[in-house]
Amino acid sequence: MYPILAAGTLEVQEITVLLLALAAMLGLARILGELARSLRQPAVLGEILAGVILGPTVLGNLAPDAFLYLFPQEGAAAIALEGVVVISATMLLLVVGLEVDLETVWRQGKSTVAVSALGVAIPMAMGMTIGLSAPQWLGAGSSEHGVAFAIFIGIALSITALPVIAKILMDLNLAKSDLGALIISSAMLNDLIGWIGFAVVLALITGEGTGGMPVWLVILLTIIFLLSMLTLGRSLLHRTLPYVQAHWSWPGGVMSFVMFIAMLCAAATESLGVHSIFGAFVAGVAIGDSTHLTERTRDTINQFISNIAAPLFFASIGIGINFVDNFNLPLVIVVLLIALTGKIAGCVLGAKLTGMSTRESWAVGFGMAAQGAVGIILGELAREAGLINDELMVAIVVMALTTSLLAGPLIQKVLGSTTQKRLQDYLGDKYIVIEPEAATRDDLIGLLAQRAAEITDLDATNIKRLTLDRERVLPTGLPNGLAVPHARIDALKKPCVIVGTSRWGIDFNAADGRPAQLIFLILTPPDQPEEQIQLLGLIASTFNSAVVRQRAMAAKTSTEFLAALNVGSATPADDKE
Template identity: 30%
Template sequence: MGFKIEMEIKMRYLSEQNIFIFLIQVFCLLGLARVLGELFRRWKQPPLTAEILVGVFLGPTLLGRFAPSVHNYIFPNDIVQQSMFDTVAWLGVLFLLLEIGLEVDFSSAWKQRGDALKIALTDIIVPMAVCLTACFFIPARYLTNPDQRIIFAFFMAIVMTISAMPTSARALYDLRLSKTDLGFLIMSALSVNDIIGWLIFTIILGFFTQVKVDVLNLIVIVICTFGFSIFCLSIGRKIVDAVISLFKARKMPQPGVPLTFICLLGLACGAITHKIGIHALFGFFLAGIMAGGSKALSEETRSVISQMVYAVFVPLFFVNVGLKVDFLNNFNIVLVLFISLIGIFARFFGAWLGVNLTKISRANRLTIAIAHTPGGSMEIVIGLLALEYNLITEQMYVAIIFAGVISSVILGPWLNYSIRKRREVSVLEFFSRENILPSLKYEDRDRVIMELCERSSKHLETHSTDDIFLAVIKRENIMGTALEEGIAVPHARIPSLRKPLIVFGKSVSGVYWNSPDGKLTRFIFLILTPQEEDDSQVQILASIVKSMSESETRDAISSSSELNEMWNILQKTFAATQITKKKKK
């Protein structure tokens, strides 16, 4: 009797040793993941690679093989200890899906539904068909249960279909493309891809996890899933926007109150989707979409949420991925190549087919198709779920991880190659001394844009200030163009415009522009490009952002007040950027 009571006490309460070991685990794993992740970021590589490597180093692959006593002390074979860290790791992936949802601009994606929907649908249907077919040829020894080949094939098809939107978004940001129309279209298509892909995945997962296959029950799951999704993407978004707007109107603490509300929203939606019979991940994803659609949610608050998730939660999840299995014992080069090549090819071909069904210029088609190729974090998340449900073997799990990492690592250089293939454009071709406003009159965003448009209209005989302003403000309201360090690049495509035009204005006191870092905007470049021409906008905007990213340039412009002095600074800066481009080529 006494032994039974003692066991119940052990099961109900954590020991001091459990807490101590847990703290050691988090300290080692999070610390190493952050340090190595920052190194990888400087090398223009995704941090998730570094985070997985930390798990591989400290897991059974290396530390467990060469220093088993140390490994067993830090990661004891104790169910309570393992459950503690697994719980934190799963919180990481839940909040990762919440943050990904925040990046999905459903309203903008809906406005772009023509081209974006074509690209997204082909990038779901084609990879699904290619991968589904290919998975039927995988030998039975790689399946945990050969009788479940069909459900296995569907899972693997989803693994190799959903694109990693955060990876693509980061690559676009690094290449200074995130604020261009091209970047906007890519993110819109990836948003639709994510929504459709995760909806299909969670329904398949719901079918698989049913203890007893009941047709009526499965129909109820599908109806409830679609119903809840439609509610969240329509009425739910309006309710959440009203609540966040209320927080802002009442001047409640920012970003604390919205952050708490969004976390609670994620937990509530996760609980609802779990109750429906599909995974809680989809609920967190929908919660992120609802909150992300609120115009009252500032870019600074979004940035705080993103930093919180990627600084703490996400590293612990991907470290846990590396801790799960022995990568050396389960590495199979044939499987790695099969999953990597099929997945990358299928996603690329699907997006390429979709973009060729649109009227998008040929110069942008390759870039859009490449941006859809990374499986990255999403591929790994789904792979881990499949392993947890005993649907795939450890060898297949390791192959999926390698495939996700490979597709993420090659994305940056591949995208950069597609940009370098474009015709060379110099900012100075479309920018002159007369188009500089050394000191803007207003401190309001719309009035500043109007002031810049007024200057541009002097060079455009067929376009009035009001026409230009309406085009620019419409584009700005769809997707803000404020960047970090006080820079904004409002732009628009103007019908019948013969060549691009650039106007620059400096605000002495600063303008509130809802920037990601919360700083006031002081350096504003208005970029007008022809309606049918795509190359110049991408090249011009990327060149401006690169030039203004140097603190010396910003400081020099800030300290100058004379028109000629400011023109000399900008002229030298853009000329230097052009020389650097030529040397790289």
């Protein structure tokens, strides 16, 4: 029945147990993950809770025989389940890598480097100091790898959860703002530094790679692999993707190609004695950096992996640890305090050095402090490698979840509440351009910039240049046919919003693949960052209504457009999407 397996490897009973275990993990993790989402909490919170319920903490105490039947500690079924978990972790790191856009990092320039460098250096120094001075109290798994343990603690307290941060910024309508772009690009560079450092830690732990290679050779080969993938490999993948998209089925063909490359790279780093997750992460960075991989394709891959691999992996953490027996309150407090103070202080200092305001700098610090799923993945891999004990793993899980839960409210708090206006307060007949004669993004922005120049007496060419420069850093296409290109203009005295409508739509690289039919050019003075944030929020809330969107898109005159906006205040809740 299973010709690929050697005879006797998996008996019928073991296959049954394996399938039941996977069903229980995936089913309960999805249910609790969705419940967490409905409460506006990270899904990972519910997924880990599912593992806690199924694991030794709850099921193991209430019904130990049922727990051991469902999750045997040895045998073929246990090995097979471990293999599924390893593949899940590998695929998760592929998704993290796909989120890293090197072009975005480079375009942000010194701001990204300053925030990332100090956001890593300060918590890294604090973590390594305590890791070297009190390894046994902190939770070192062994006294043999003191330096590797200290480096790991530094990385664990300085890592940033890019997917969590992106979701928080989207919920706050900040993802397309300048502040959001800086946080996202800094998190990208932060993750790249962190996972490279973790690869070195893994090499130090093993001491020898496959075939008895010395540790220095393992590190050297890992660096060669990294540089090769981010240069030659990146170029080859960029050239190959158009062929795959043109001749293979979509999205299945592209997904298969991405998975194929990720598996090859994962196997390459695993063969060196460095975990497969690093290879998958590097593959994600190399593939995700290609402009041929559209936001829609990324989202499809992300959805598939995040809804299958993520629940299995995070549930497995709870199944492997007793969270009650291994909860050490002093350790949890120390880990949480170092993670928060070190990360926030470093990122705030970096943001201030680039000229950001005090409030924006603190918002950057709070955003970058979120660790979420990435910190938990890092901790679990270290635990599996024997580098840390279960108590420290529990502390890392608590710290990662707490920082993720605090990030959004703290960002809102520090940015403060400004006097709420309506979108109509920024608009008039001259500010609305119905069906401009433009077929491309650049042409449309040029026409909207020309109208803005007529209103503000500024240079249209400069407005267009600054807006396109910002657009290339982070595309501003939103779901449901919206786009919000924007720029900060030095000579501008007050915010200016120009609206353009396009019947057929213009591509602004939105995640849902839809062209933009309502385009808002937002210009703000550099010293009024809160105005940009408020405008983005107003646009998002106003056009959350399907009725408002439809009427605005159908408007033939500026008066009809303004009338469509007034419908928003009277739109019933069931018209919202």
